[in-house]
Amino acid sequence: MAASPFTKHSRGIFSGLPEKGSLVGSSSNHKSLHSVICIKCSSNVGVFNVEKRSIDIFKWQVNCQTASLLKAPTAPECLAATLLASLSRSGSAKAVVLPIPCGVPTQLSDGGAQPSHYGQVLYAWILNPNISYTSSEEVGGPKNAVKLLYMVIDRVTADKLIEPVTSDIQDLSLAQDALDQSISFLNASNCLFPQEQRCYNDFKVGLLNRYENANI
Numbered sequence: 001m002a003a004s005p006f007t008k009h010s011r012g013i014f015s016g017l018p019e020k021g022s023l024v025g026s027s028s029n030h031k032s033l034h035s036v037i038c039i040k041c042s043s044n045v046g047v048f049n050v051e052k053r054s055i056d057i058f059k060w061q062v063n064c065q066t067a068s069l070l071k072a073p074t075a076p077e078c079l080a081a082t083l084l085a086s087l088s089r090s091g092s093a094k095a096v097v098l099p100i101p102c103g104v105p106t107q108l109s110d111g112g113a114q115p116s117h118y119g120q121v122l123y124a125w126i127l128n129p130n131i132s133y134t135s136s137e138e139v140g141g142p143k144n145a146v147k148l149l150y151m152v153i154d155r156v157t158a159d160k161l162i163e164p165v166t167s168d169i170q171d172l173s174l175a176q177d178a179l180d181q182s183i184s185f186l187n188a189s190n191c192l193f194p195q196e197q198r199c200y201n202d203f204k205v206g207l208l209n210r211y212e213n214a215n216i
Helices: 075-090 155-161 174-192
Strands: 006-012 020-025 031-039 044-049 054-058 094-100 121-133 143-153 170-175 203-209
Touching: 031 203, 044 170, 075 094, 075 121, 075 143, 075 170, 075 174, 075 203, 094 155, 094 174, 121 203, 143 155, 143 174, 170 174, 170 203, 174 203
Parallel strands: 094 170
Antiparallel strands: 006 054, 020 031, 031 044, 044 054, 094 121, 121 143, 143 203
16 A cells, blocks of 8 residues: 555644644635644645644655654655555546645634635546656666656636546645646656657646655
């Protein structure tokens, strides 16, 4: 099973966080999700789930001092893990990944500030959950990756895909900056394929590296 890209904590452990950090409200369908912003560096480091009363900390945004030094996962690797976990859980290879908006924290008035804009929405369809490839752009030998079809869509199109009761498309969320990084990685990986294999109908073909838990 793919590793989770999040580190989960109960609400109680972070009971003092709202006073020390900042929460930026999400105006997506996930109205219970709020970005957790570091008060020192203004980075989006996680998500506060109001309904579950829990906080998810993004592994790619924090550094922890541990007994062994492990390579931190990248945003594309975390998205790959999220898609694989969804496939394992639901059996569906298709997913719409909505951005959790983030931005400069502002004074919260009535439960959360509205983000300034929506980010890109990713429509992904897993073709092969585990392939190996080599490239002159990658160092360290062959890489394990997820091969998928993808396209960037707007929010209206995304809602039409996931709203029907009969839809087999999974509804996922990822921090806006991490999703943007992942889309950039997909676009770069598309160029690794031969010209005639880069597109399928309206979809592009791309790769997301899988996280390899190795010492630095």
